[in-house]
Amino acid sequence: MFKLDDNFTEQDLSIAVSQAERNYVIQIDDVLSLEVFTNDGERIVDPNSELQQNRQGLQNRLQFNYLVKTDGTAKFPIIGQIKLDSLTLDQAELILQEKYNEFYKQSFVKLQFNNKRVIVLGATTNGGQIIPLINENVSLVEVLALAGGLDMGSKTQNIKVIRGNLANPEIYQINLSTIAGMKQSMLAIEPGDVIYIEPWRRPFFEATKDIAPILSLISSSLALVLVLQNL
Numbered sequence: 001m002f003k004l005d006d007n008f009t010e011q012d013l014s015i016a017v018s019q020a021e022r023n024y025v026i027q028i029d030d031v032l033s034l035e036v037f038t039n040d041g042e043r044i045v046d047p048n049s050e051l052q053q054n055r056q057g058l059q060n061r062l063q064f065n066y067l068v069k070t071d072g073t074a075k076f077p078i079i080g081q082i083k084l085d086s087l088t089l090d091q092a093e094l095i096l097q098e099k100y101n102e103f104y105k106q107s108f109v110k111l112q113f114n115n116k117r118v119i120v121l122g123a124t125t126n127g128g129q130i131i132p133l134i135n136e137n138v139s140l141v142e143v144l145a146l147a148g149g150l151d152m153g154s155k156t157q158n159i160k161v162i163r164g165n166l167a168n169p170e171i172y173q174i175n176l177s178t179i180a181g182m183k184q185s186m187l188a189i190e191p192g193d194v195i196y197i198e199p200w201r202r203p204f205f206e207a208t209k210d211i212a213p214i215l216s217l218i219s220s221s222l223a224l225v226l227v228l229q230n231l
Contacts, residue, residue, distance in 0.1 A: 024116065024136050024191065026084045026092060030068045031115040034076065036100055041108030065114055078103055089113070118189055120147040122197035123154035138189050140174060144197075155198040161187065162194040 026032070066074040072085025079099040084092045093109045100107035116133035125148035140161065150156060157177040163170045175181040189195075 024088070024113065026068055026087050026089070028068055028070055028072060028085060029115075030113060032066050032068065032074060032084075033112045033114050034064050034066060034096075035110040036096075036104070037108040037110070038104045038106060039108075040106045041110075113191075116191040118143055118191065118193045118195060120144070120195045120197075122195075123151055123199035124197055125149050125151045133189070133191055140187055140189055140195065141176075143189050143195060147195075150197060153199045155200055157181075158198040160196045160198070161189070162196065163190060163192070166194075 064077065066076060068074045068084060071083075073081045073083045075081050076096070076099075079096070079102075082095065082099065084095070087095070089111050093111050096109040096111065097107050100109060113133070118131050118133060119128070120131055120143065121128045124144070129147050131143055131146050140159070144150060157175045159174040159176060161172040161174060163172070172187060174187070
């Protein structure tokens with residue numbers, strides 16, 4: 001799938017990697033999960049399994065999901081409305097920890113995205129899929145691997161990443177048939193992206209597939225006629 005291209009340099013790869021190494025920021029309509037712990041998160045570590053029996057109850061009590069509203073804020077227990085729009089998770093966690101410190105001793109906050117995903121369509125091993133983005137800074141190659149990889153009928157030189165409003169999207173064409181295409185494949189995938197892998201068209205096989213039912217019907221009819229004639 002990857003062929004050597006003399007025009008590709010280490011500098012190109014470095015630039016591509018630096019572009020990919022950035023964090024998602026919280027945006028309007030994001031869904032966040034929240035966990036709050038005390039004493040700098042000491043209850044997260046349970047080496048002696050002392051909390052096993054009460055673990056489910058603890059999670060139900062402390063873990064919640066929250067929607068970031070159109071004004072960029074989310075409403076949390078006790079501390080109320082907090083503006084998180086355009087912040088990274090780390091920045092948001094620090095703000096929430098300061099707020100919860102007013103009510104808990106040395107609070108520890110764990111915040112995660114619950115709605116980051118991309119759609120993969122076209123010639124993949126497992127067909128069309130919705131891939132959750134559990135980690136940040138996910139590259140195109142990683143998403144394709146999560147989707148099951150490319151099958152033998154895919155055009156590796158014509159992979160499209162469709163981004164933004166579908167009425168007026170940005171479209172990136174990626175070529176993975178050369179090493180130079182790795183520069184483009186390091187493009188950081190963003191939530192909501194649609195990845196389309198164009199399949200190879202095989203007119204003969206497609207035509208055969210379309211007329212297969214007709215051929216089957218004709219052969220069955222001929223067989224029936226021959227049987228009737230022998231009778």
